[in-house]
Amino acid sequence: MSHLLEGKVALVTGAGHGIGRGHALELARHGAQVVVNDLGGSVSGEGSGKDADDVVRLIKEAGGEAIADYGDVSSDADVELMIGRAVDAFGKLDVVVNNAGIVRDKVVWKMTPEDFDKVIAVHLRGTWLTSHYAAQHWRERAKAGERLNARIINTTSGAGLVGNFGQSNYAAAKAAVAGLTLTLSLELGRTGVTVNCIGPAANTRITASVGKWDVRIREADEIDGDEFDPMDPAVSSPLVAWLASDEAGYVNGQVLRAIGDKIHLMQPWTEAASVSNGGKRWDAAELGRLLGTRLFRVQTPGLSIG
Structure with missing residues (x-):
């Protein structure tokens, strides 16, 4: 096990499957104690379950430490409890990885206001809520005299950066997350908190739901460590682990895309x-x-x- 994140406590939202699952496993592999959050619902946001338990089990079997959280990131009360659960279990929180997301794809004339609101709530409101309560926790620690090295790592997508047909709700949310990242990086930077954003590309349950491609879905733990799959759901997870580390303290307010074997530094509107x-x-x-x-x-x- 690597020691890159030893002593760090990380919360990963939407970590029951796909990209979030890859992030949680990777952070634990490098020594972080992980709060694995997942509502356990469908890709369109219906239902609930305890999918996070599988990821906690995998982390513990590998010698790491993790707890499950089944909260809804769009719920104010659930997110406040989520941050509190991390502090109660591990004494603090250092890293928030905002990954939770759903899709309800339709062209704009067929999309319902509910479809729009629900996707915005999970992606954008959920990212803001975790950042809000984490920021309050970090400010309390800073006021007590602690020198912080905390991290928020948000998630955007190609749809948010260049648009995508039939995803006006998802694209709007993901574009807003990139903008939110820039503002939070300004607000929290002096506290010792960096805020960055990644844009992964991978085969996941959400990708499969689009229906345009014949997608082979494999979880991150189902892919052999020596195999390189450019659409591995964990292809961006090493980047997340590094951004979560103290080494990445000089990177703030950036958007990075991880696609296959390449990492691209994106530029905002110029x-x-x-x-x-x-x-x-x-x-x-x-x-x-x-x-x-x-x-x-x-x-x-x-x-x-x-």
Whole structure:
């Protein structure tokens, strides 16, 4: 067992299956004590169960320490208890990995307000709630004179960064999580808390539910340690473990995508091109010509750059 995270206490949400399960196992492998959270519901957010128990068992069989939590990340009361359970069991909390998620995919004219609200609640509200209660815990420790090295690691996706047909709820939530990461990194950085965001790509129950591809679903613990599967649900877990460590203290407010054998540092919105009106009020009729020729480079007969 590695000692990279020895002495750390980590909470991983949505850790009963897939990517979260891979994160929980990887963090434990490097010495962290892990709170394995999972509501135990379906990929669309229905039902509940004790799927987290399997992951706790796997961690303990490998010599690690873990407890299960079955709370709903979109519930204020459940998340407050979740953070408290980590502190009660292990004395503190150092790392929050926000991974829990569901999908309810439909094109916008068929999606119901409930479909939209539920996905936003799990991904965005859930990420904010765990960050909120963890931040309160960390501020109390900082006020008591402790020097912190705490971490929040959020989860975005390609849908949130570039969009995806039929996922207006999921894409909006994941884009918001990336924006939330940037703000939390500013708010918590001086406390000794870094906040970063990963964008994994893997075969999971959610991937299979999309129905576009013939997906072979394997849990992280079902893949041999010597095998490289680019769609392994744990392909991003080593990155999460490193971001959770003290070594990664200089990385804050970043979005990183882990796809196959590559890790990409993403850039937020930047100014790609600009036009100026020379200090005058914009004129709508003139604006179209300027934007078309100077920003969007539209090749329109009769228009000239001037």
